[in-house]
Amino acid sequence: MHEWALAEAIISSVSQIAEKEGLKEVKEVKIKVGELQQVEIDILKFALSELKRAKFKNAKFSIEIVKAELQCRVCGQKWSFSRNKLDAESSEAIHFVPETVHAYIKCPRCGSPDFEVLQGRGVWLESVRGVK
Numbered sequence: 001m002h003e004w005a006l007a008e009a010i011i012s013s014v015s016q017i018a019e020k021e022g023l024k025e026v027k028e029v030k031i032k033v034g035e036l037q038q039v040e041i042d043i044l045k046f047a048l049s050e051l052k053r054a055k056f057k058n059a060k061f062s063i064e065i066v067k068a069e070l071q072c073r074v075c076g077q078k079w080s081f082s083r084n085k086l087d088a089e090s091s092e093a094i095h096f097v098p099e100t101v102h103a104y105i106k107c108p109r110c111g112s113p114d115f116e117v118l119q120g121r122g123v124w125l126e127s128v129r130g131v132k
Contacts, residue, residue: 007047023130026059030126035068038095068120072107
């Protein structure tokens with residue numbers, strides 16, 4: 001149900017932006033989702049469609065996944081996150097608390113859990129477009 005709470009937060013944020021910008025109708029909302037969030041996109045899209053308000057009834061919500069890129073602080077190795085290499089329990093833990101990624105993933109070169117997430121974390125509104 002993580003996706004439903006996320007959809008509620010998105011709708012609330014879009015509503016605030018629309019009000020601040022004086023939009024009578026929202027036409028398009030572009031959302032970016034970091035891969036580490038491991039959001040089930042189909043569920044998020046369904047939740048957004050169910051939670052739309054009158055002001056958003058014709059709005060198109062587009063969602064783009066931002067691939068996760070990691071870099072080891074010990075050896076400098078850069079690599080991409082691979083959900084397929086995780087067991088179900090680890091994947092679920094990262095899904096609910098992405099900050100736990102350090103407990104489940106290690107540098108493929110040196111084995112260190114000390115790495116930086118360069119991109120692929122978080123959820124943000126890229127743009128909100130509408131009619132004034």
